[in-house]
Amino acid sequence: MKTRTTEWAERMLRKISEIASAAINRFSVPRNTISTASAQGHCAFKTAYEAKHGSPEFDFASLTRFRVGHAFEFDIATRLIAGGFVPVEPDEILTHPGPCFCGGGDLLDVCGVTANIRKSLKANGVLLPTEQLTLDIPADDIGANYDIVVKAPNGSFMVWECKTTEDTLTIPRDEWVSQVKTQLGLLRHFAPEGSVIRGAVYCRMGNSIEQDFEIAPPNEKEWADLKARAQHIAQAKRGEVEGAKEPSHFCGFCHAATCQYSPAGRAANSFPLPKDVQQAVENFITTKDIADSYAKEAERHKKKLLDYAGDERMTAKAGKYLVMASPIPGRVTISTKKLATMVSPSILEACSSKGNGYMKVEVKPLPDEPPASNA
DSSP states (O other): OOOHHHHHHHHHHHHHHHHHHHHTOOOSSOGGGSEEGGGTTSOHHHHHHHHHHOOOOOOHHHHHHHHHHHHHHHHHHHHHHHTTOEEOOGGGTTTOOSSEEEEBOGGGGGGTOOHHHHHHHHHTTOOOOBOOEEEEEGGGTEEEEESEEEEOTTSOEEEEEEEEESSOOSSOOHHHHHHHHHHHHHHHHHSOTTOOEEEEEEEEETTTEEEEEEEOOOOHHHHHHHHHHHHHHHHHHTTSSOOOOOOSGGGGGOOOTTSTTSHHHHHHTOOOOOHHHHHHHHHHHHHHHHHHHHHHHHHHHHHHHHHHHTTSOEEEEETTEEEEEOOOOOOOOOOHHHHHTTSOHHHHHHTOOOOOOOOOOOOOOOOOOOOOOOO
């Protein structure tokens, strides 16, 4: 249940989110006219739909997760400062001799920390993370924001895309690979000729596990494919073509009612079932409700029996029933999150197995239809 404090906190997070959105729109052309690196691995139709109609309103959990991501970037930036890397402004990173970096300072945007303030503090020995680097090639309909770009004393560049997730991963997600390869291709275009450029997704899994997944710059064919995809997404955002509908795990976060894969689209494009199947659905809900009710009642009676038995093995008669209660030792489980910190991703992947998939059935009540207008 929301309280006055949590309602206020959510309003402030939405305000911060608006400020953060402005910070990622520093392209030389309007963001809605090009494809960004973060969109390269996402559904083109969803990206174009949100460019025209806006993104769905994020819930409190999502807003909090975004803020945690900004805090992680800030954390990584402060580690670089501790390691002797000097924070520089985005327009300095390509020409600065190094060791230096830019980015990681999104957390400070809401505090009104500008480039001039950072430079003034820097002159007095106070170092703060800076704004993200933004690059784009309007002729190719492609652009990118960079969480953190590091430059070594030898002139080589390292792109770090920071991610946070509750999942334990052994390989980076496909959309992350597309994003970083796009960032590397763009940076290679603008960096001094012959520069060594590398990239990685630096991922925090849960509260304490960190893993970096190195990603190679795109080869000639990959870069051509990325630019072709960027052009398709950009054209879809501009309304010149319809974006390709590409179903993935992101469909659950889409609110495009005109796509059959999104929740809104499924409801809008659903069809009535035959009467006998409709009856089966109603019977399913009724039976499930009854089963849930009986399961709760059974647990209540079982608890009374266990309270009587205590922790000892028991065999007794109850009318025509034989009652047995036995202590069962706890199962030994292996924490994949902890294991991931102790072995290489390849070993963890080799020791992992995937179960068989199955069809999931969900039956949810439809929302009440709005009353008809008398107008």
